[in-house]
Amino acid sequence: MTSRFHYDLIALVIFAVVIAFGVPALMNYDGFELNTFARYLALAIVSAALALSWGTAGLLNLGQAATFGMGSYAMAMHLKLRASDGLPDFMGWNNVPELPLFWVPFESLAFTLLAGLLVPAFIGGLIAIFMFRARIAGVFVAIITLAFLVAFQLLVINQQGQTGGQNGLTGLAQLTLPGWTVDPYSMGFYYLVAGCLTVALAIGVYLTHSKFGLILRAIREDADRTRFFGYNVATYQTAIFCISAALAGWAGMLYTMVLEFASPTYMGVSFSLAIVIWCAVGGRESVIAAAFGAIVVNLLEGRLSDVFVEGWHLMLGVIFVLVVMFMPRGIYGLLTDIGARLRGPNRRQSPAKARPSPTQHLETGQEP
Amino acid sequence: MQQLQVTDLQVEFGGLRAVDNLSFSVGEGEILCLLGPNGAGKSTTLDLICGKTQPTGGSIQLNGTEISQMLEFRRARLGIGRKFQVPSVYKDLTVAENLSLARSKRPGVWSALTRLALTDAREACEILERVHLSDRRDELAGNLSHGETQWLEIAMLIVQDSKLILMDEPTAGMTIQETERTAEIFRTLSASHTLIVVEHDMSFVRTVADRILVMNRGAMLAEGTIAEIEANDDVKTAYLGH
Numbered sequence: 001m002t003s004r005f006h007y008d009l010i011a012l013v014i015f016a017v018v019i020a021f022g023v024p025a026l027m028n029y030d031g032f033e034l035n036t037f038a039r040y041l042a043l044a045i046v047s048a049a050l051a052l053s054w055g056t057a058g059l060l061n062l063g064q065a066a067t068f069g070m071g072s073y074a075m076a077m078h079l080k081l082r083a084s085d086g087l088p089d090f091m092g093w094n095n096v097p098e099l100p101l102f103w104v105p106f107e108s109l110a111f112t113l114l115a116g117l118l119v120p121a122f123i124g125g126l127i128a129i130f131m132f133r134a135r136i137a138g139v140f141v142a143i144i145t146l147a148f149l150v151a152f153q154l155l156v157i158n159q160q161g162q163t164g165g166q167n168g169l170t171g172l173a174q175l176t177l178p179g180w181t182v183d184p185y186s187m188g189f190y191y192l193v194a195g196c197l198t199v200a201l202a203i204g205v206y207l208t209h210s211k212f213g214l215i216l217r218a219i220r221e222d223a224d225r226t227r228f229f230g231y232n233v234a235t236y237q238t239a240i241f242c243i244s245a246a247l248a249g250w251a252g253m254l255y256t257m258v259l260e261f262a263s264p265t266y267m268g269v270s271f272s273l274a275i276v277i278w279c280a281v282g283g284r285e286s287v288i289a290a291a292f293g294a295i296v297v298n299l300l301e302g303r304l305s306d307v308f309v310e311g312w313h314l315m316l317g318v319i320f321v322l323v324v325m326f327m328p329r330g331i332y333g334l335l336t337d338i339g340a341r342l343r344g345p346n347r348r349q350s351p352a353k354a355r356p357s358p359t360q361h362l363e364t365g366q367e368p
Numbered sequence: 369m370q371q372l373q374v375t376d377l378q379v380e381f382g383g384l385r386a387v388d389n390l391s392f393s394v395g396e397g398e399i400l401c402l403l404g405p406n407g408a409g410k411s412t413t414l415d416l417i418c419g420k421t422q423p424t425g426g427s428i429q430l431n432g433t434e435i436s437q438m439l440e441f442r443r444a445r446l447g448i449g450r451k452f453q454v455p456s457v458y459k460d461l462t463v464a465e466n467l468s469l470a471r472s473k474r475p476g477v478w479s480a481l482t483r484l485a486l487t488d489a490r491e492a493c494e495i496l497e498r499v500h501l502s503d504r505r506d507e508l509a510g511n512l513s514h515g516e517t518q519w520l521e522i523a524m525l526i527v528q529d530s531k532l533i534l535m536d537e538p539t540a541g542m543t544i545q546e547t548e549r550t551a552e553i554f555r556t557l558s559a560s561h562t563l564i565v566v567e568h569d570m571s572f573v574r575t576v577a578d579r580i581l582v583m584n585r586g587a588m589l590a591e592g593t594i595a596e597i598e599a600n601d602d603v604k605t606a607y608l609g610h
Contacts, residue, residue, distance in 0.1 A: 209484060209485050210480065210482075210485060211480040211481075211488065212477065212480040213485060214469055217465075218469050221461070222458060224440075225456045228418060228441075228450045229441075229470055230441050230445040230475040230528075231441055235477055236480075239477045
């Protein structure tokens with residue numbers, strides 16, 4: 001047990017209490033407001049997932065939205081089948097005579113939930129094995145994952161008969177669990193998403209403080225050195241990629257339930273880059289901070305994009321540039337630096353400047 | 369049987385033979401020192417043994433197993449540890465975390481997932497007494513002085529508990545007292561470990577070496593005890609250039 005582990009556990013408990021009790025009270029238990037906030041919480045999971053691969057292992061995955069989209073479509077396919085009598089409507093419009101084979105198992109809820117986690121993990125793992133066995137690192141990881149994202153989105157859009165194409169999957173049923181029809185505007189649904197986020201963050205906190213997390217941090221700093229201690233670096237990198245992809249898929253499933261549709265824009269480049277921004281603003285070294293970053297940026301977006309419809313994206317860009325320049329470790333870095341200063345000037349702490357900036361390994365092509 | 373058997377080892381870098389038909393062996397518990405002028409191929413030889421560089425010819429056998437084509441981490445699992453010339457500790461990790469990392473008896477993902485980061489540090493931290501770092505346990509390794517960094521890396525190798533340890537200039541930048549202490553640590557280590565040490569400090573070599581191998585331009589020039597080497601005319605020529 002280290003003190004940092006204690007701080008993270010305390011932060012996790014505070015975070016869980018605030019989203020479980022504080023937020024609903026602030027929102028006056030209003031169904032519409034809570035649905036909006038549940039959306040932020042679902043996005044917080046995917047931001048935390050990116051913090052695991054990017055912050056802990058130094059692997060900037062720009063294709064995180066692809067795995068998010070897989071989870072989202074898995075849930076949407078299940079809910080679409082529930083809403084349809086036989087063939088989903090869009091298939092009829094596209095002259096698809098019968099249900100494609102890969103749709104059939106999504107009749108089952110258990111299969112859907114498993115697929116929403118395991119399909120992203122499997123696809124993420126395949127890409128990871130290909131990249132990391134060849135010892136691809138730094139900016140090339142970002143390029144390959146980005147290319148995959150674009151290709152995957154194109155595939156989904158082009159297979160209109162099977163995927164709904166540009167329109168996505170709309171007109172979904174509400175999820176029915178045994179004895180509970182999940183209404184996305186209900187308190188119960190909000191707690192479902194909040195509970196999922198808390199569990200996901202607990203997994204993330206444990207992983208970063210396990211020996212697995214320690215080895216990943218070592219790989220981030222010096223992958224070659226780590227091999228000489230007998231660790232198979234590619235296996236570790238692949239493992240964190242799979243875990244991160246599964247968490248993203250989980251977030252995607254919840255997201256579909258919040259918005260009641262799935263769209264190919266969930267697999268878009270701009271969405272994927274937005275995840276990077278949330279993660280950077282919160283602080284990529286901590287999963288809790290990354291989740292917090294997602295909530296803060298999305299709250300801002302919700303409020304500001306009403307006022308500045310056109311200018312909002314420009315503002316988001318400016319925020320990102322400012323964070324990278326002046327707070328390279330995000331809100332988390334700011335807090336730990338303040339904490340270190342409060343504990344006294346005599347304590348030796350790593351100066352913030354010695355820390356790598358989030359884009360440093362992009363510029364040099366080296367891991368920080 | 370010898371623990372490490374190197375036969376006709378060679379490597380070329382763009383036409384330059386960095387190591388040229390080198391053959392030698394090391395017995396268990398022995399301390400072999402590699403000497404030679406700059407560019408003689410000493411560090412390259414260590415790189416070839418630990419897998420940092422792939423040989424263009426020859427064989428390396430560890431306890432009879434051919435390892436010259438294995439990936440680095442497999443060689444490490446077979447019991448080869450390496451200390452680099454430039455101290456290679458993890459500057460962003462604490463001293464305890466560095467040691468926990470070096471304790472890699474179970475290097476697989478599953479066992480790493482079921483242990484906390486510092487579970488392995490508890491047993492590993494006893495070693496800090498021996499290298500005078502026990503009060504720096506929670507310090508970031510990046511804040512250590514050069515000598516302390518050297519010792520941390522040596523401590524990491526002891527904790528890693530490899531049967532064969534390759535040390536590249538372990539006393540570079542150390543004070544005389546620190547060097548003496550390092551020699552003492554090496555002598556205790558050799559009871560249960562085999563060491564190959566690249567070193568320039570002759571008084572250190574005199575204290576620790578069981579056997580010395582002198583290299584020049586990638587090839588072996590002389591081999592023997594310290595007295596034999598000091599009396600060897602070829603060695604004098606190579607060093608003084610006459």
